Amino acid sequence: MVDTGTGTVTAELRGRVAVVTVNRPEVRNALNFGVLDGIEAALDAFERREDVGAVVFTGAGEKSFVAGADISQLVGYTLRDGLRARMQRLYDRVQDLELPTIAAVNGFALGGGNELAMSCDIRIAAGNARFGLPETNLGILPGAGGTQRLSRLVGLGRAQEMILTGRIIDAEEALRIGLVTSVVPAEELMGAALATAETILAKGPLAVRLAKLVVRNGAETDQRTGLLLERLAQSLLYASDEKAEGASAFLEKRPARFREQD
Known part of the structure; x- marks a missing residue:
């Protein structure tokens, strides 16, 4: 408590x-x-x-x-x-x-x-x-x-x-x-x-946080700006260890172990 x-x-x-x-x-x-x-x-x-x-x-x-x-x-x-x-x-x-x-x-x-x-x-x-x-x-x-x-x-x-x-x-x-x-x-x-x-x-923690940020902020602006936010967030994820682990786990047919779950 x-x-x-x-x-x-x-x-x-x-x-x-x-x-x-x-x-x-x-x-x-x-x-x-x-x-x-x-x-x-x-x-x-x-x-x-x-x-x-x-x-x-x-x-x-x-x-x-x-x-x-x-x-x-x-x-x-x-x-x-x-x-x-x-x-x-x-x-x-x-x-x-x-x-x-x-x-x-x-x-x-x-x-x-x-x-x-x-x-x-x-x-x-x-x-x-x-x-x-x-x-x-x-x-x-x-x-x-x-x-x-x-x-x-x-x-x-x-x-x-x-x-x-x-x-x-x-x-x-x-x-x-x-x-x-x-x-x-x-x-x-x-x-x-x-x-x-x-x-x-169970999902990628950085992906979850960025997805929340993009959805929330994109809803408050025009679609073009929202798509730009989406592109930038996705670029960060493409370069992340989290993406590497998620993709490897999928190909190896095992549960992903993201860092914040350890």
């Missing part, structure tokens, strides 16, 4: 997979300053460790991944808090991690919880998961990346409908529109997330 400095977030290493759990089940894992501090501390602990190859985010209990912000703190937010955009900057950090990230979504993922899930590379939902950005009910908007990430995942029209109405959707609809990548029974959720992480860890 890694000390995050707060009981509101737990962090542990399962093999080479870091599991970060929002731990406020009594309030549906609502986000408060302590949770943000805990996630920051977990990222600080895991980001530079060579024995960590992927990160899974989840919520304690069966009812909620993260059911949004703690309204008791939201009441006191001011113009300055909006400009600081602490949660937005934290989720940008999650999105920009070199490590692959997986959201294992159990129960409600609303507001900032949905935004945390959307900042991850892969989203796996339990059958009881529910997703929404209902901030307009509170007289605010999704301010931790939701106005930007949702449309990139599900398209502009669906994003506008969900944000403007605050409608909450179930896991099957989330899968159908592309908000999540798979839906599994609740009791299989963590196993599915860890299995996905282990599948990624």
Whole structure:
């Protein structure tokens, strides 16, 4: 177990997979300053460790991944808090991690919880998961990346409908529109997330990190620039020991042993 400095977030290493759990089940894992501090501390602990190859985010209990912000703190937010955009900057950090990230979504993922899930590379939902950005009910908007990430995942029209109405959707609809990548029974959720992480860890680690970088950044620019990023990244990999090992293993009909797996 890694000390995050707060009981509101737990962090542990399962093999080479870091599991970060929002731990406020009594309030549906609502986000408060302590949770943000805990996630920051977990990222600080895991980001530079060579024995960590992927990160899974989840919520304690069966009812909620993260059911949004703690309204008791939201009441006191001011113009300055909006400009600081602490949660937005934290989720940008999650999105920009070199490590692959997986959201294992159990129960409600609303507001900032949905935004945390959307900042991850892969989203796996339990059958009881529910997703929404209902901030307009509170007289605010999704301010931790939701106005930007949702449309990139599900398209502009669906994003506008969900944000403007605050409608909450179930896991099957989330899968159908592309908000999540798979839906599994609740009791299989963590196993599915860890299995996905282990599948990624069996690949070339540099290839995985560069692929993530190129896909993410290419999506934010025009195709020509994205193809240039792809070409440069591939050139680096062609010159790497990792490519040599992967190709040799394939020809020799044996599992590849990449350096970070030793």
